Amino acid sequence: MFWIQIVKNFIQILRSGQTPRQIAGGFALGAAVGLMPFLTLQGLLLWLVILILDVNLSAALLSVTLFALIAYIVDPVLHALGYFFLTDIPSLHTLWTSLYNAPIAPLTRFNNTVVMGSFLCSLILFLPIYFGMKRFVLAYRAHIGAKIEKWKIYQLISTSAPVRWYEKIQNLGS
Numbered sequence: 001m002f003w004i005q006i007v008k009n010f011i012q013i014l015r016s017g018q019t020p021r022q023i024a025g026g027f028a029l030g031a032a033v034g035l036m037p038f039l040t041l042q043g044l045l046l047w048l049v050i051l052i053l054d055v056n057l058s059a060a061l062l063s064v065t066l067f068a069l070i071a072y073i074v075d076p077v078l079h080a081l082g083y084f085f086l087t088d089i090p091s092l093h094t095l096w097t098s099l100y101n102a103p104i105a106p107l108t109r110f111n112n113t114v115v116m117g118s119f120l121c122s123l124i125l126f127l128p129i130y131f132g133m134k135r136f137v138l139a140y141r142a143h144i145g146a147k148i149e150k151w152k153i154y155q156l157i158s159t160s161a162p163v164r165w166y167e168k169i170q171n172l173g174s
Contacts, residue, residue, distance in 0.1 A: 011148075013059050014140045023056045024134035030060035031129050032122040034067025035078075037115055041107040059133075071118060082117030 013023060033046045050060050071078065086096060099105040109115045148154055 020134045020137035023059045026055035026059035027063045027133045028130035030063025031067045034064040035071045035122040036118045078117035082113035
C-alpha cells in the first residue's frame with residue numbers, strides 16, 4: 001500500500017497547479033538531500049533552502065525518499081568517489097587540511113569518504129535532475145497524463161477496494 005500511495009502522490013504532484021519549475025526545483029533539491037547522509041551541515045542548509053525557496057515540498061519529500069534508497073544502494077560507489085577525491089589527488093591535500101582546521105567546515109563531515117562522494121554526486125546530478133524533471137512535468141501535462149488515466153490498470157488501481165479503504169483510514173487522522 002505504501003508504494004501505491006507514493007505513485008498516487010507523485011501523480012498528484014504532476015497535476016498540481018504549481019509550475020514545472022517549482023516541481024523540478026523541489027525534486028532536484030530533494031535529490032541532493034536524499035543522496036547525502038543526514039545530520040551534516042550541508043544537509044541542514046539544503047533543508048533550509050527547500051523551506052525558503054518557492055519549490056514544491058511534496059516533490060522534495062518524495063525525492064528525498066527515492067534518492068535515500070538509491071544512495072543506500074550505490075553507497076560503495078559514493079565511497080570510492082569520495083576516497084578518490086580525498087586521497088588520490090595530492091594537489092587537494094592542502095585544501096582538505098585547511099578546511100579541517102577551519103572552525104565550521106568539520107561540521108560538514110567532508111573528511112568522510114561517503115559524505116564527500118555523495119556531495120560531489122549531488123552537485124554533478126543537480127542540473128540534469130532539474131532539467132529532466134522539468135521536461136517530464138511538461139510532457140506529462142501535455143501528453144502522458146490523459147493517456148495514463150485511460151489505462152485499465154490505472155482505473156482498476158484507483159477504484160480498488162484496498163486503495164479506497166487505505167484512503168479512508170488515512171483521512172481519519174485529518
